[in-house]
Amino acid sequence: MSAEAPSGEERETEERLERIRRTRLYGVLKGVSFVLILALLFREALKAAGLIQSGTEYNTPYFLRKLTDFIPLTTYQGVPFVDFGAYLSFIGERDLLFASDISLLWTDPPALISEVGAILIQDGFFALFGVAGITLAVGFAGTVLGFPLALLFGVLGSERVLPFPLNFVFRGTMSAIRAIPALVWILIYIPLAGVTPVSAVFAVATDTIGNLGRLFTDELEEIKEGPIEAMETTGASRPQTVTFGMLSQVTTPYIAWTLYIFEINVRIAVSLGVLGAGGLGSVVKTQIGLTYFDNAMATLLCIFLLIISVELFSQRIRSRLRSETEKMSLRELVFGFPRRFAESLMR
Amino acid sequence: MTDITVDGLVKTYGDVTALDDVSFEIPAGEFVIVLGVSGSGKSTLLRCLNGLTPPTDGEILVGDETATGPRRDMAMIFQQHNIIGQMSAYSNALTGTLGRTHFLGSLLQLQDREEKLMALEALETVGLLDEARQKARRMSGGQQQRVGIARALVQQPDVLLADEPVASLDPGSAQQVMGYLRTAAEERGLTTVTSLHQVNLARKFGQRFVGLRDGRKVFDGYRDELTMDTIDEIYGDIDTEGMLAETDIDGDDEETIDQPAAGGGPVA
Numbered sequence: 001m002s003a004e005a006p007s008g009e010e011r012e013t014e015e016r017l018e019r020i021r022r023t024r025l026y027g028v029l030k031g032v033s034f035v036l037i038l039a040l041l042f043r044e045a046l047k048a049a050g051l052i053q054s055g056t057e058y059n060t061p062y063f064l065r066k067l068t069d070f071i072p073l074t075t076y077q078g079v080p081f082v083d084f085g086a087y088l089s090f091i092g093e094r095d096l097l098f099a100s101d102i103s104l105l106w107t108d109p110p111a112l113i114s115e116v117g118a119i120l121i122q123d124g125f126f127a128l129f130g131v132a133g134i135t136l137a138v139g140f141a142g143t144v145l146g147f148p149l150a151l152l153f154g155v156l157g158s159e160r161v162l163p164f165p166l167n168f169v170f171r172g173t174m175s176a177i178r179a180i181p182a183l184v185w186i187l188i189y190i191p192l193a194g195v196t197p198v199s200a201v202f203a204v205a206t207d208t209i210g211n212l213g214r215l216f217t218d219e220l221e222e223i224k225e226g227p228i229e230a231m232e233t234t235g236a237s238r239p240q241t242v243t244f245g246m247l248s249q250v251t252t253p254y255i256a257w258t259l260y261i262f263e264i265n266v267r268i269a270v271s272l273g274v275l276g277a278g279g280l281g282s283v284v285k286t287q288i289g290l291t292y293f294d295n296a297m298a299t300l301l302c303i304f305l306l307i308i309s310v311e312l313f314s315q316r317i318r319s320r321l322r323s324e325t326e327k328m329s330l331r332e333l334v335f336g337f338p339r340r341f342a343e344s345l346m347r
Numbered sequence: 348m349t350d351i352t353v354d355g356l357v358k359t360y361g362d363v364t365a366l367d368d369v370s371f372e373i374p375a376g377e378f379v380i381v382l383g384v385s386g387s388g389k390s391t392l393l394r395c396l397n398g399l400t401p402p403t404d405g406e407i408l409v410g411d412e413t414a415t416g417p418r419r420d421m422a423m424i425f426q427q428h429n430i431i432g433q434m435s436a437y438s439n440a441l442t443g444t445l446g447r448t449h450f451l452g453s454l455l456q457l458q459d460r461e462e463k464l465m466a467l468e469a470l471e472t473v474g475l476l477d478e479a480r481q482k483a484r485r486m487s488g489g490q491q492q493r494v495g496i497a498r499a500l501v502q503q504p505d506v507l508l509a510d511e512p513v514a515s516l517d518p519g520s521a522q523q524v525m526g527y528l529r530t531a532a533e534e535r536g537l538t539t540v541t542s543l544h545q546v547n548l549a550r551k552f553g554q555r556f557v558g559l560r561d562g563r564k565v566f567d568g569y570r571d572e573l574t575m576d577t578i579d580e581i582y583g584d585i586d587t588e589g590m591l592a593e594t595d596i597d598g599d600d601e602e603t604i605d606q607p608a609a610g611g612g613p614v615a
Contacts, residue, residue, distance in 0.1 A: 226429035229399055230495075234502050235419030235446025240453055244442055248431045 069293035087298035094283065095130035096302045099123070132306045135279030138197050139266035139310075142204025147258060149209045154216025160228075161220070161242055171217065177210030182268045186277060200277035204265045211264070215257045216250075223249040252321050259314040266310045270303055280306065312341070349410040349420065349505035349538055350375045351396065356405035358391050358562075365391040367562040368405070373540065373555075375505075378532050380553035381542040382581050388562040389542035390426075393510045396540060397423050409506060419446035422499035424528075424541075426511035428491040432484030436475055436494045439483050440466040443501025462501075469497035473527050489520030493527060500531055507532060509541035513548065521545070525552045546578055 046052045074083035091097055099119050104112035119128050126133035126140075156162050157170035180188075186195075186203035193199045223246055231245035247254075273281020280303050287296040351373040358366040366388045373379055381389045394400040396407060398416040407414040409421065417423075422443070430439045444462050445453055452458065470476050473493035478486065483494055492512060499507060509528060513521035529552045532539040543549045549556065556573050558566030558581035566577045 224429075226425060226427050227431050230423070230425060230429035230498075231442065231445065232417045233397055233399070233421070233423040234443055234498070235417060236442075236453075237445075237450060239450045240445045240448075243450075243454060244431065244445065248433050251433050 066293075069291075070297040072294040083294075086294055087301060090295045090298040091302060096280065096283065096299060097130055097132050097305065099128050099130045099133070131280055131283055132302055134197055135269045135273060135281065135303075135306060136266060136310070138200045138204060138269035138272065138277070138279060139262060141201045142269070143208055143212075143258065143262045143265050145201065146205035146208025146212060149205075150212035150216060151254075153209060154213035155220065155242070155247070157213065157217040158220040160223070160246060170213075174210050174213045174217070177206060178214065182207040183271060183275065186272050186275060195276040197278040200269060200272040200279075203272060203277075204268055207268065208261055208265060212258060212261045215261070216254060219250045219253050219257065220246060256318045256321055259318055263307075263311050263314050267307060270307075316340070351506065351538060351540070352406075352408040353392075353396070354406045354408070356392070356395060356407060357403045358388075358395060358400065359403045364562050366395070366402075369559070369562070369564045370405075371557055371564065371567055373538060375538050376536050378529060378539045378552070378554040379541070379557060380549045380555070381540060381557045381559060382544070382546065382549055382566070382578075383542070383559035384544065384582055387559040387581075389544075389559055390510050391562075392559065393423075393508050393540065393542055396506075397421060397508055399423075419502065420504050421506045421508065422502040422504035424492070424495050424499050424507070424509035424512045426514050428488070428495045428515075430483050430491055430494045430498065432482070434483060435480050436470060436483055436486065436490075436497070437466060437479040439494050440469050440479075440497040440501050443469070443498040443503075446502065465503075466497070466501050469500040470494075472500060472531055473497050474523075487520075489516050489524060492516060492520070492524050496524065496527055496531065500535070505538065507537045507539045507541075509539070511542050511544065514544065521548060522551075528552070546582075549573075 043052070050056055072083040072086040073080050074085070075081060092102065100112060100115045102112075104115070116128065126137040129136060153170045153174050157167050157174060159167050161167065162170070182203045185206045186199050189199040189202045192202070227249060228241060228245035231241045236244065269279060270281040273279035273283075274285045276282055276285065280299055283299045284296050284303070287293070287299060353372070354370050356366050356369040357364070369388075369392065381392060383389050391400060395402045396409070396414060398414045398418065398421075401415075409418075414421075431442070434442075438456070441456065441458060441463065442453075443466070444458050448458055448462075467476060467479060470479050473496050475490060475493055475497065478490065483491060486494065492515075496512075507528075512528065513524050516524060525548055528539070528541065531537070543553075550570070550573065553570065553573075555569050556566060557564060558577065560581055560583070565580050566573075568577070
């Protein structure tokens with residue numbers, strides 16, 4: 001604003017500035033009171049959970065001492081050292097990650113190949129990964145089993161596909177399924193197949209219907225009206241309009257969401273294992289029960305490895321699906337792997 | 348061959364009158380361009396003709412039937428292309444057959460060989476045969492619009508409707524797309540109604556013109572009747588001289604400027 005501007009105009013800008021300042025002040029006050037309310041609620045929650053009650057006693061030294069039980073120590077030329085050998089021997093002995101003997105790789109490779117072949121033919125692909133294979137299989141089978149119903153419920157739950165009161169039947173069913181966690185679903189399935197991987201697969205599948213179906217429904221809310229109208233104008237029937245006008249808009253996100261739910265389902269398979277339904281989770285539970293904490297730690301490392309592998313695998317496919325650019329060359333795929341591996345870990 | 352009769356068409360959205368007593372008749376095979384500024388009711392008129400929007404009052408006859416909803420013998424080309432980005436140009440063109448294919452057949456692309464050839468021929472008509480397998484969303488705006496035209500042609504309609512088919516395209520692609528539209532309509536004897544807001548393009552490609560202003564029909568006539576004064580009436584008090592300046596150049600630079608659109612990235 002120049003100095004010789006008319007005073008009326010100047011006053012107007014000053015008034016405007018004053019108003020902006022006032023609004024900003026209100027904004028700050030609102031923000032501060034929001035934080036205060038949040039802090040108050042947090043304190044209440046801690047109290048309710050017993051964290052800041054006078055009666056709660058923490059046995060920190062004992063806890064820390066017990067933690068070291070997870071780490072077997074050995075000495076190498078007088079220097080204390082984490083005994084990875086103990087972990088590895090337990091992993092190998094119990095076939096936690098690999099059904100055959102990995103040491104054959106450097107002692108007798110042909111024997112390893114024939115043994116792997118025998119396992120593949122006799123017990124199938126998942127058996128090759130030993131105990132981890134069961135966890136993976138539960139997650140995978142549950143996802144595949146749940147997918148068709150998730151798709152059906154998810155699509156029919158959308159108001160765009162079915163008019164309001166009708167779509168609520170499917171939405172409501174999915175909400176009801178989601179309200180019950182997988183850990184409880186398996187309890188419901190126990191009379192059917194006992195505490196076994198079979199029940200775990202059913203529990204994961206049921207959970208998938210609720211969660212994946214909901215993601216499917218939400219995704220359909222985002223689609224554009226244009227292609228739907230375009231399909232209508234071609235004289236398409238209602239199912240054709242839904243398939244070509246709506247679902248074709250969401251195929252990529254649907255695949256991505258399914259992979260994401262697969263990741264989560266493998267994690268659920270671990271926790272169902274802790275309930276006794278087989279796989280790595282069961283081993284953790286047993287070993288802790290036997291107070292063999294070092295063995296439990298070895299199993300936890302396997303879980304870590306399994307989850308990270310599944311996540312990396314799913315993340316790679318998803319970013320490949322979402323990328324608009326041309327597909328990577330084989331060379332880039334192989335030699336660029338360490339960089340991409342590091343990048344996905346940072347994410 | 349299908350003629351269109353619009354009689355006393357009124358469309359209101361709440362208090363807003365989008366179309367106010369619009370009437371005209373289009374004989375079979377005519378290429379009609381609807382002119383008007385944004386918000387003059389062009390889109391509403393086309394949507395009513397197609398049956399996507401039910402009219403408040405008045406009657407639309409397509410052939411002998413009242414237009415009540417989308418129908419197989421009437422194809423529509425949209426301003427925003429509305430093709431399916433996930434699918435290839437070929438699959439998009441093939442969706443034009445949906446009206447005469449049963450659900451499973453269309454899902455698994457089990458259309459007859461002739462239908463599939465027709466889809467490729469339509470792509471050839473719009474100059475996209477080499478890009479048939481390309482994903483639609485990777486195509487440029489002009490290419491996407493041409494895929495939309497191919498789809499409409501595969502539908503084998505009697506009536507072709509186009510709502511601002513070139514509004515989101517650069518001038519070169521716009522000329523090209525209008526050219527394809529006109530050629531296809533002539534070859535197949537389609538009754539065509541297209542809305543446009545570029546007067547120069549309208550003059551170049553149109554046969555007959557309907558002018559809308561604030562939902563009322565203010566002009567209805569053939570090319571020689573479309574003078575400066577009538578354009579002034581349709582567009583109101585704006586400088587329309589510039590619009591007409593180019594209209595005497597007839598189809599000379601079409602081939603040289605259509606190339607940039609072909610190789611470019613997708614247009615949002």
